[in-house]
Amino acid sequence: MEEFDFIRSIKPDYYRQSSVIKGIGDDAAIIRYPYQDIITTVDTMVENVHFSAKTTEPFHIGYRALAANISDIAAMGGQPTAYLVSIVIPDHWQLEAVQSIYQGMNQLARTFQMDLIGGDTVSGEQLSLSITVLGLVSADKVRYRSTAQPGDLVFVTGTLGDSACGLHILLNESLEDHSRYQYFISRHQKPVPRVDFIQACQAIGRMSLNDISDGIASEANEIAETSQVQIELDYHRIPTHKKLADFSEEQQKDWSLSGGEDFELIGTIAEQEVDKLQQAAVSTQTKLSIIGRVTSADQDNYGVWLRERQAVRKLDPTGYTHLRR
Numbered sequence: 001m002e003e004f005d006f007i008r009s010i011k012p013d014y015y016r017q018s019s020v021i022k023g024i025g026d027d028a029a030i031i032r033y034p035y036q037d038i039i040t041t042v043d044t045m046v047e048n049v050h051f052s053a054k055t056t057e058p059f060h061i062g063y064r065a066l067a068a069n070i071s072d073i074a075a076m077g078g079q080p081t082a083y084l085v086s087i088v089i090p091d092h093w094q095l096e097a098v099q100s101i102y103q104g105m106n107q108l109a110r111t112f113q114m115d116l117i118g119g120d121t122v123s124g125e126q127l128s129l130s131i132t133v134l135g136l137v138s139a140d141k142v143r144y145r146s147t148a149q150p151g152d153l154v155f156v157t158g159t160l161g162d163s164a165c166g167l168h169i170l171l172n173e174s175l176e177d178h179s180r181y182q183y184f185i186s187r188h189q190k191p192v193p194r195v196d197f198i199q200a201c202q203a204i205g206r207m208s209l210n211d212i213s214d215g216i217a218s219e220a221n222e223i224a225e226t227s228q229v230q231i232e233l234d235y236h237r238i239p240t241h242k243k244l245a246d247f248s249e250e251q252q253k254d255w256s257l258s259g260g261e262d263f264e265l266i267g268t269i270a271e272q273e274v275d276k277l278q279q280a281a282v283s284t285q286t287k288l289s290i291i292g293r294v295t296s297a298d299q300d301n302y303g304v305w306l307r308e309r310q311a312v313r314k315l316d317p318t319g320y321t322h323l324r325r
């Protein structure tokens with residue numbers, strides 16, 4: 001594959017954002033953002049470590065990799081604007097397959113008016129995709145995970161465990177089941193980060209926020225640790241899709257608590273701001289659930305507790321629960 005031809009084939013014909021002064025075609029890109037703070041994040045996905053080309057088509061490899069990065073921008077309260085792609089291409093990959101990765105990224109990028117503004121291309125043993133995303137945020141609307149306060153309500157968007165269930169079906173189920181569970185498969189292949197919802201939350205003052213890339217148990221623990229609080233979640237309020245009930249109790253619990261890559265958001269806000277949160281959910285057609293509360297904690301006592309029927313158990317970042325109170 002000729003590198004020059006490849007780069008020309010993925011170069012956009014025009015840029016969606018007026019902030020792009022120079023995109024692909026020189027030694028580096030130039031963008032101009034006069035008024036807002038820039039958020040930047042990078043994530044790398046390596047074949048056979050983060051995905052398998054056997055279960056994931058090139059289009060979805062690109063789509064999911066960009067979704068993961070955009071979700072990090074949303075979780076800081078930002079609007080994604082541009083991305084750069086560093087790719088390691090093995091010799092056995094066909095040009096069309098590599099272009100499909102870019103088409104997958106472009107489909108999601110179009111949703112948010114984002115531009116591909118540069119990258120790097122090298123050959124190597126294993127396909128590796130490293131994406132850098134830029135986003136914008138107003139300084140007073142940055143959403144740090146460390147800002148939860150006792151008395152806050154805990155919310156989550158969407159339904160949890162969908163992506164893990166979708167992967168399970170792709171790996172295990174017979175072909176007939178695929179159509180019944182298409183919802184889960186597409187949630188795994190084409191997750192849509194909650195950018196619109198978080199942009200609609202501008203009227204809300206303080207909000208602690210994390211995206212759910214590793215499962216809610218892990219993300220809630222990160223908020224509790226960095227904010228130095230306890231979080232109590234109600235297991236029965238954790239939102240799942242109704243078809244998840246087709247699977248065993250154990251699978252439902254595992255997927256909804258520790259299944260990653262739904263790219264939903266978990267956050268906390270003061271109780272008196274809940275109306276604004278609900279308005280944001282309605283205006284962006286986002287499912288929103290209040291699933292728990294933040295309470296104060298002594299040093300060494302930060303963490304997450306899960307209420308299930310009458311029992312309240314400690315919820316580890318891995319999703320494991322045990323009595324300890």
Ligand code: ADP
Nearest residue numbers: 007023024025026027085087117118119120121
């Ligand atoms: P240089 O030698 O100056 O780094 P390159 O040949 O690597 O130039 O890149 C030329 C242009 O193409 C640059 O604008 C670069 O950002 C862009 N580019 C290179 N590889 C990629 C890629 N995989 N995806 C997107 N843009 C790329």
Ligand code: MG
Nearest residue numbers: 027119120121
């Ligand atoms: Mg280069």
